[in-house]
Amino acid sequence: MxxxxxxxxxxxxxxxxxSESIANEVGAAWISELGWQMDAAEARARFLGLSDAAMFAVIEQRIGRAITAEEIAQNHERITARFEAELxxxxxxxxxxxxxxxxxxxxxxxxxxxxxxxxxxxxxxxxxxxxxxxxxxxxxxxxxxxxxxxxxxxxxxxxxxxxxxxxxxxxxxxxxxxxxxxxxxxxxxxxxxxxxxxxxxxxxxxxxxxxxxxxxxxxxxxxx
Known part of the structure; x- marks a missing residue:
């Protein structure tokens, strides 16, 4: 042994x-809205196992600006709603x-x-x-x-x-x-x-x- x-x-x-499939679907749509076109498969490949802070840092570097608190809250609300219904x-x-x-x-x-x-x-x-x-x-x-x-x-x-x-x-x-x-x-x-x-x-x-x-x-x- x-x-x-x-x-x-x-x-x-x-x-x-x-939770991963839900978070990746919602997250990919949100990231695309921020200006970085992405699907759920790419979101999983890039961000699996990362903290939110680490993920946000990667996104900010790619889109060339800080993500606002309102944008973060929007993503959080969408994921929370999906979790409540489907998790x-x-x-x-x-x-x-x-x-x-x-x-x-x-x-x-x-x-x-x-x-x-x-x-x-x-x-x-x-x-x-x-x-x-x-x-x-x-x-x-x-x-x-x-x-x-x-x-x-x-x-x-x-x-x-x-x-x-x-x-x-x-x-x-x-x-x-x-x-x-x-x-x-x-x-x-x-x-x-x-x-x-x-x-x-x-x-x-x-x-x-x-x-x-x-x-x-x-x-x-x-x-x-």
Missing amino acids: QHQPKLVIFDCDGVLVD QAIPSVALVLADLAARAIPMAVASSGERTKIFANLAKVGLLGYFGDQISSATEVAEAKPSPDVYLLAARKAGYAPCDCLAIEDSPNGVLAAVRAGMYVIGFARETPASALVDAGAHRIALTMPEILELLHAELGIAG
Whole structure:
């Protein structure tokens, strides 16, 4: 067995909540309105795993001006409305969380999203109760992913050394962040190419949540 984690840390968008496709559709339309023509596929390729601040910086450099607070609010309102109407949990992730909870295995969240958005989205899909106050946001640290800061914060909040943590990530930037923090990483290749996650340093790859549960059982030494 390669690793015996004491804390399992989940990314949020694309791992717990199926938010990426909505955010990319809305974001691409908004960026196009700002003057940079883009579709959802390009938005995902360019911005997956980045914090909002990092994404805004890239857009501002491309369009040659600052994005106004009103424009940011407009995008936020559109995404929030779509989430309210359409957001769902990643298929079978509730089974993974319930299994870990039943075994009293500590869990946490480390996300590039804003803290209020993380809480709202997890509550919307019925997953918030699994994590209590063990939720860490890039807005709480100096540098967002691929910096390890948010993963180090999550480990520190829960009282575990980074080497005792296992992270589940769906973006290369997220994988890099967790690896740089010194954690064992399972790459979730539901939408991201597995090769990109491996190149970023993921130790194992899974395509579905049932596969992730199998890997977790193996790493935790759980038979069957």
